[in-house]
Amino acid sequence: xxxxxxxxxRPSPLGPFTSDGYGYFxxxxxxxxxxxxxxxxxxxxxVWSVNDxxxxxSRPEILAAxxxxxxxxxxxxxxxxxxxxxNSTLHEQLENELAEFVHKPAGLLLNFGYQGIMSVVxxxxxxxxxxxxxxxxxxxxxxxxxxxxxxxxxFPHNDMEALEKQLKRVQKKRxxxxxxxxxxxxxxxxxGDLGKLREIVALKKKYxxxxxxxxxxxxxxxxxxxxxTGTHLDVQDDIxxxxxxxxxxxxxxxxxxxxxxxxxxxxxANLRSQIFAKTLPSALVHSALKRxxxxxxxxxxxxxxxxxTNKLRSGLKELGYNVLPSESPVTPILxxxxxxxxxxxxxxxxxxxxxxxxxxxxxxxxxGVVLLRLIPTAAHQIEHIDKTLEAFKAIKDxxxxxQNSLVAS
Numbered sequence: 582x583x584x585x586x587x588x589x590x591r592p593s594p595l596g597p598f599t600s601d602g603y604g605y606f607x608x609x610x611x612x613x614x615x616x617x618x619x620x621x622x623x624x625x626x627x628v629w630s631v632n633d634x635x636x637x638x639s640r641p642e643i644l645a646a647x648x649x650x651x652x653x654x655x656x657x658x659x660x661x662x663x664x665x666x667x668n669s670t671l672h673e674q675l676e677n678e679l680a681e682f683v684h685k686p687a688g689l690l691l692n693f694g695y696q697g698i699m700s701v702v703x704x705x706x707x708x709x710x711x712x713x714x715x716x717x718x719x720x721x722x723x724x725x726x727x728x729x730x731x732x733x734x735x736f737p738h739n740d741m742e743a744l745e746k747q748l749k750r751v752q753k754k755r756x757x758x759x760x761x762x763x764x765x766x767x768x769x770x771x772x773g774d775l776g777k778l779r780e781i782v783a784l785k786k787k788y789x790x791x792x793x794x795x796x797x798x799x800x801x802x803x804x805x806x807x808x809x810t811g812t813h814l815d816v817q818d819d820i821x822x823x824x825x826x827x828x829x830x831x832x833x834x835x836x837x838x839x840x841x842x843x844x845x846x847x848x849x850a851n852l853r854s855q856i857f858a859k860t861l862p863s864a865l866v867h868s869a870l871k872r873x874x875x876x877x878x879x880x881x882x883x884x885x886x887x888x889x890t891n892k893l894r895s896g897l898k899e900l901g902y903n904v905l906p907s908e909s910p911v912t913p914i915l916x917x918x919x920x921x922x923x924x925x926x927x928x929x930x931x932x933x934x935x936x937x938x939x940x941x942x943x944x945x946x947x948x949g950v951v952l953l954r955l956i957p958t959a960a961h962q963i964e965h966i967d968k969t970l971e972a973f974k975a976i977k978d979x980x981x982x983x984q985n986s987l988v989a990s
Contacts (some may be wrong), residue, residue, distance in 0.1 A: 667860030767810030773907025801830020
């Protein structure tokens with residue numbers, strides 16, 4: 582059978598929304614400067630679907646740094662992979678400052694977050710090792726697990742009893758040259774809850790293993806200094822490998838990994854997605870340095886983000902919505918329903934009330950469940966919350982009616 586013919590009959594995980602919903606439910610086009618109000622389908626909407634947590638994307642000093650970086654370096658420099666011809670003093674400055682920011686002795690820039698963390702997982706473990714990961718780990722960690730040759734096991738989300746059972750199993754099977762890596766997240770991006778880092782660290786006293794924490798959603802938003810969930814939970818020193826991305830609070834592209842110096846030296850020559858790929862352009866590195874400076878010196882952005890988060894969350898709860906117990910700015914609303922209800926809510930909010938939210942249904946979440954995820958940012962203001970709560974109040978009867986119809990059927 583022809584390979585391309587097979588693709589015609591291979592279903593997409595998103596079903597008809599891959600094509601029928603193109604430009605609306607999938608690949609929507611938000612237009613204009615990134616902020617709490619953007620253009621969509623020819624009208625202005627309040628946007629709760631952009632991970633620009635600290636509102637950096639459109640700040641004047643950030644835009645000025647972007648322009649300065651482009652004018653100074655262009656987007657070609659430096660050419661080549663970092664290992665060969667793509668290194669610079671600027672790159673080294675950024676990774677040193679990033680390591681210091683997250684309270685680690687050494688760091689390494691990554692061209693992309695997704696591919697970078699995949700390579701980190703793959704490089705850390707070999708066929709003699711054991712890899713144990715949380716079931717809600719992001720797709721990049723799951724794909725990294727697929728590449729790794731280690732013995733793999735999964736534990737139900739944040740289930741410490743199940744994790745300990747896996748650690749006990751590993752102790753019986755491991756050889757003298759076997760290592761163990763436990764992988765989790767600081768903030769789980771879909772549900773907003775935190776990884777049980779304190780409990781995992783406590784298990785290190787009983788079992789010999791290392792911890793890798795993907796804190797993509799925690800950097801910039803968590804901790805007294807914005808350095809992440811480990812700092813927030815006072816266990817940052819016990820995290821062995823820390824991963825952060827520019828794609829959220831930094832409002833940029835790229836990532837970094839931080840750990841002990843000899844581990845970072847190992848990564849420099851063994852992360853395949855980095856040694857075989859062109860380095861980050863200097864213009865982006867220049868911009869990332871400015872973003873890091875703002876994150877470190879303007880705690881009021883994080884304070885405003887949390888004020889907005891708490892007001893939005895409490896308002897939705899008062900309206901009777903089932904807001905999941907998120908411990909981060911991620912604000913998920915869980916309700917019974919189908920994919921059709923999910924898309925109907927999204928369309929109603931966007932078309933009738935000018936509120937842009939993103940929703941997910943099966944297969945991202947179990948059948949019969951709809952999850953609406955709102956992402957507050959430091960750029961949002963009280964008037965954006967008021968308008969949003971008015972909209973959710975107005976659609977409440979519609980949602981409940983649809984749910985009752987589902988139950989009746």
